[in-house]
Amino acid sequence: MKIKYLFVASSLMLSAASFAQKDEMKALKKLYAKDQLSTEDMSSYKANVNKLTSMTGLSESDLVYTNFYKAMLPVLELNDAMAKNPNDLQAVTKNLSAAKINAMASGLNEVLAFEKKSGKEVYTSDIKETIQSFKPMMLQYAYALNDGGKEVEAAKIFDAVYKLDSKDQVNLYNASVLAMNAKDYDYALTLLEELKNVKYTGEGTNYLAINKTSKKEELFPDKNQRDLFVKSGTHEKPRDEKIASKKGEIYKNYALILVEKGKVEEAKKAVAEARQQDPNDTGLIMTEANLYYQTKDMESYKRLIGEALAKKPNDADLLFNLGVVSGNAGDVESAKKYYEKAISIDPKYFNAYNNLGLLLIADDQKIVSEMNSLGMSTKDAKKYDELKAKRQKMLTQAIPYFEKALDLQPANEGVKNLLLGAYQFLEMDAKYKALKAK
Template sequence: MKSKYVILASALLISVATFAQKDQIKSAEKALKSGDAQGAITILKDAESLVANAKEAEQAQYYFVQGNAFLDLANKKVEESKNLLAAANSYKKLIEVEKASGKQKYSTQAAESITNIKGLLINSAIADTQANKNAEGAKKLYEAYGLDKKDTINLYYAASTAVNSQDYDLALPMYEELKKINFSGKGTSYLATNKANGNDDNFANAKERDLAVKLGTHEKPKTEAVPSKRGEIYKNLALILVQKGRTEDAKQAIADARKANPEDTSLILTEANLYLETKDFEKYKQLVGEALQKDPNNADLVFNLGVISAGAKNNADAEKYYLKAIEINPNYTNAYLNLAALKLEAEKPIIDEMNKLGTSAKDMKRYDVLKAQREAVFKGVIPYLKKANELDPKNEDVSKTLIGVYSALEMTAEAKALKAKM
């Protein structure tokens, strides 16, 4: 008789606990509806230990109310990132519970809320980067990726933003994950100019873009190929590993990437850059030659070889590659710009020597020679700057540099005409 009594008492305790939990969920819902999201969370926290033994329908309702409460706090900018993630976590648990039960009451709403949370995290990350809070932005982008791992571009942006913050410990695991999933980012952009603001908007597909043009909100549709980002990814991964003293790991990472993507010529440049960083110039030259053999008429590839050569202070090779890129593509704006920048480097030692000269007859004679050399440098860059300005008239840096050159050469009319166009 005594044992039966104990069993009955236990059953009564479970029953009372269940009723108590239902009451707490209802109380939390009431608090949330009255605008007290924090109060709702506190009420639910008290019932947390009972959730595991509750019926699936009650578990789903519990997580639904909890998710809504966290989201309400986030929308009120109360620890926004923390509460967005807490809301998403509650909604995920809800979906798991209803999937196991086979009864879906809240799952559709929860899935929609997770999508909205992802968008809020991305927008918040953009605001962070605009405020130069790149580390915070990178974390939010990574969290957005965690909510939807099919949208791998957010992982790429998270890693890039972490690098911009110079937080390499934060960036490294992100790049390692990009390597693991063999992310490329290669694709197609469907663009059209927004008539309202003049900006180019990117559409998910050609159909959506063409519809916007047909409706009259956009014009000038164009389709652009988005190149592979693997070269950049492995370059950053390698540089971080080298910085941490893990040079062999860096070399292995790029070797693995090339093996998995033998047709991706950008990875040859990445490997060449690594050997340049580690001052293995023979290996660097070998890889440069290999890159050119694979794709000798790829203007981007040749241009990047110019950039790497310039970084190595090998200006003769850099000039050769920039000129080759222009030969392949006469409208390659950046090649003209880099050529001009390369030529203008010759001005600094001239100026340094001019500043050291005195007023003796010998010094004044040398000054005239140096002045002529400086003018020759300026005259030599004018064709490149003029072409860059012609190709990209909205680039103020190009216009200002060209105006500065005109002014130094006392080409007043040319400087005045260019200023009038700005």
């Protein structure tokens, strides 16, 4: 009798817990369906989430939807804050942290997988709509962090947004670039490994046009939207810009981190495996060449450069990349030759003109520093004149390339400032005034 009594009591307790779960679930479903939650509604929502989260023995369905309601809390709180004050940046910072976006990604993707498996869609459409609605704000926040010099924080937001919507792999790539820039190599390595696993290349096309009001070139999500703005008269000078594969860059960064960690053989193995999958990818050939340069194997480096050129002797992008690699290797003459060849193939290659100009003034800061350090002695005066003449010659050689680059991208402030500085030093007053007035 005693055992039987305990068994019945236990059953009653489970039944009571089950009813409690249903009550909380019903309450949350009702609250979630509202267009706008009041302060009282928000308190009730949180209380029910906390009750369900603390319960044990939840069914798979209840556990999934408990996590869903919990994952949606930052969105609901942000929505509430923005409704009260659209400019509440503190609410954005608080609710769109990497940790909260990651939790949201986990909860929402769990529901998507569960509903796909069960064949019964309850929140699938709502989740997809939520992601598309809030993702631009999340990305805007990531860009703002980056502009503020917080590269690692921005990388973590991009990474979290990728986890929220893994189809948009460019966010994972952006995260890896920022982690590399911040020299957070352990984090960058994790991101690069994921890029390799998903076989990201980044190939595509940028659709650009100049805003007639701001005079700045703007990027559009697709050709149709760009053409509509041009047709409406707000934009002009549309152009398409091919986005080259980033596969080589991804493997290059991956290999460089491994070399930094002293894992040279692992780096060589990773690039060799990538080349086996795609032996004709010149980006990967360049990556392998760069790796051998890093390990001071110049014979292999030159062999691979030759191999890349043999495959695509008239590829402007390849020649440009060869210029970059040669410049990094300190081979200025070869770099100059490759940039000039790229320009001869594509006379509108902005980056080739710009890089060639930068290559020619690579010693500018060093010369300026040396000039500023000199004293007033006769010897120092003579040295100053020598350095001044050297700088004049250097800037004179670089100016035509920067001028052509600015013709191609008139809104480029970096090139404009370089030219203004050069004109001023060379006392080219007419050109200085004309450019300054633009």
